[in-house]
Amino acid sequence: MKRSSAIVAALLTGLSLTAAAQAPAAPAGPTKIAVVAFQAAVAQTNEFQRDFADLQKKFTPKRDQLKALSDEIDGLKKQLQTQGSTLSEAERASRTKAIDDKTKQLQRSAEEAQNDFKQEMQDTYGTVANKVGGVLIDYAKQQGYTLVLDGGQQQVAVILYANTSTDITKALIDAYNVKSGIPAPPPQPAAAAPRPAAARPAAKTPAAH
Numbered sequence: 001m002k003r004s005s006a007i008v009a010a011l012l013t014g015l016s017l018t019a020a021a022q023a024p025a026a027p028a029g030p031t032k033i034a035v036v037a038f039q040a041a042v043a044q045t046n047e048f049q050r051d052f053a054d055l056q057k058k059f060t061p062k063r064d065q066l067k068a069l070s071d072e073i074d075g076l077k078k079q080l081q082t083q084g085s086t087l088s089e090a091e092r093a094s095r096t097k098a099i100d101d102k103t104k105q106l107q108r109s110a111e112e113a114q115n116d117f118k119q120e121m122q123d124t125y126g127t128v129a130n131k132v133g134g135v136l137i138d139y140a141k142q143q144g145y146t147l148v149l150d151g152g153q154q155q156v157a158v159i160l161y162a163n164t165s166t167d168i169t170k171a172l173i174d175a176y177n178v179k180s181g182i183p184a185p186p187p188q189p190a191a192a193a194p195r196p197a198a199a200r201p202a203a204k205t206p207a208a209h
Contacts, residue, residue: 032144034168035151041132041172046182048128053185055120062113069106073099135176139168 042048076099084092140148151167177184 031146033147033149033166034140034143034145035149035166036136036172037152037167037169038129038132038136038150039152041136041169041176042125042129044173045128045132045180046177046184047131047180048125050182050185051124051128052121055117055124058120059113059117066106066110066113069102069109073102073106076102131180132172132176135179136172139172139175143168 076095080087080092080095080099087095136148145168148168151169
């Protein structure tokens with residue numbers, strides 16, 4: 001996850017620096033600063049919400065499969081507990097081995113599924129974040145901002161105070177939704193909120209691996 005976060009951050013950093021290199025030098029003048037919760041902005045766009053819902057549906061069969069295997073293991077353990085005293089030593093050993101084998105299978109399958117889900121979610125987030133970063137740069141130029149700070153929880157420098165009028169998170173989300181043309185997805189069943197790794201346009205730093 002940390003390595004994927006660094007990749008996404010590097011992509012956005014490259015985007016920011018490329019745009020900055022192409023843009024003419026800004027004339028000297030008053031500094032106009034804005035604050036944005038970049039990670040939250042990406043996660044709240046219609047596109048990410050839609051793609052994340054699709055990703056959850058994609059992995060539903062695998063979750064059902066893992067649950068079925070877990071329930072099977074629980075059933076076998078209960079049988080062994082209730083019938084253990086009546087079984088021969090060989091039969092008890094055979095059943096214990098079967099439970100151990102299925103438990104190992106469950107652990108391997110669960111780990112693979114979790115890794116696959118995390119990777120696909122990171123890819124989904126990174127794709128949208130890269131595009132939102134471009135919209136952020138365009139929006140900042142149009143509004144005359146000379147500096148945009150990430151006010152999210154993952155930033156290195158902590159912002160101790162920011163007037164609410166400087167927060168452009170909602171404006172960025174709205175601007176991106178308009179540009180993407182993707183409507184808001186229908187309400188989804190209550191589930192854990194996605195927590196993609198933080199990525200934000202910033203000054204170029206070496207990507208950590």
